[in-house]
Amino acid sequence: MSPFLSSAPRTEKWQHLRLTLDEGVATVTLARPEKLNALTFGAYADLRDLLAELARERSVRALVLAGEGRGFCSGGDVDDIIGATLGMDTAQLLDFNRMTGQVVRALREAPFPVIAALHGVAAGAGAVLALAADFRIADPSVTFSFLFTKVGLSGGDMGAAYLLPRVVGLGHATRLLMLGEPVRAPEAERIGLLSELTAEGEAGARAAALARRLADGPALAYAQTKALLTAELDMPLAASVELDAATQALLMNGEDYAEFHAAFTEKRPPKWQGRQP
Numbered sequence: 001m002s003p004f005l006s007s008a009p010r011t012e013k014w015q016h017l018r019l020t021l022d023e024g025v026a027t028v029t030l031a032r033p034e035k036l037n038a039l040t041f042g043a044y045a046d047l048r049d050l051l052a053e054l055a056r057e058r059s060v061r062a063l064v065l066a067g068e069g070r071g072f073c074s075g076g077d078v079d080d081i082i083g084a085t086l087g088m089d090t091a092q093l094l095d096f097n098r099m100t101g102q103v104v105r106a107l108r109e110a111p112f113p114v115i116a117a118l119h120g121v122a123a124g125a126g127a128v129l130a131l132a133a134d135f136r137i138a139d140p141s142v143t144f145s146f147l148f149t150k151v152g153l154s155g156g157d158m159g160a161a162y163l164l165p166r167v168v169g170l171g172h173a174t175r176l177l178m179l180g181e182p183v184r185a186p187e188a189e190r191i192g193l194l195s196e197l198t199a200e201g202e203a204g205a206r207a208a209a210l211a212r213r214l215a216d217g218p219a220l221a222y223a224q225t226k227a228l229l230t231a232e233l234d235m236p237l238a239a240s241v242e243l244d245a246a247t248q249a250l251l252m253n254g255e256d257y258a259e260f261h262a263a264f265t266e267k268r269p270p271k272w273q274g275r276q277p
Helices: 041-057 078-085 090-109 125-132 160-168 170-179 185-190 203-215 219-234 237-252 255-266
Strands: 017-022 025-030 062-067 114-118 121-123 135-138 143-145
Touching: 017 041, 025 041, 025 203, 041 078, 041 090, 062 125, 062 203, 078 090, 090 125, 090 219, 114 125, 114 203, 121 125, 125 143, 125 160, 135 203, 160 170, 203 219, 219 237, 237 255
Parallel strands: 025 062, 062 114, 114 135, 121 143
Antiparallel strands: 017 025
């Protein structure tokens, strides 16, 4: 994401979600608890645009994505989205589906780690938002459901057929996307869908602690690691090792690499900057 800003001002208030910023950590909260944070057209658009703004500003070093109330996100709002899409023509439907995919791309391409703090339901689009995060931290109440076939649509929605096999393997992904059966916390942990399973009610605190750790660390190294993990999914080995070499040469010219050596020599903790010279 280019850091160069246009003349458009920064958005001060987001209508469909809540944003807090704390010394490099952004927390984005889906805030429709009365609807289990079901997504609307506006919520998708806000997520798309907010992620783009945060990526350009370069002040955010880690992001927590959470849901208010009894669950993370129940997916697309049945009345506001499914009902409305029945009256759309093909061009309008393509625009909508491209927008949902843009949200997933923005999560994967953001130059900072994204942590999903999960509890209760993570269904449909909510499950894919969690899947697109770099870390999924959940308490025992979480249930994933990739529900797309249950409404007569492809299970490969919003990039799920690309991401899920790479997280849990093709066999598990086929079962989850085709059958749409719920996956509760113990199974989610067993098949690798979770990064961490916490005690009841502790997912938010653990996600915040991880975000702080990442925000205080070598941000450019984390950003490049994330970029390589995504880029190299479809690369042959020769291209991957060449990209790794170019990336390491770039980072070896950076402030953090020199700072590590200085800190090691002086027997003190590094003061990470996360910048290139």
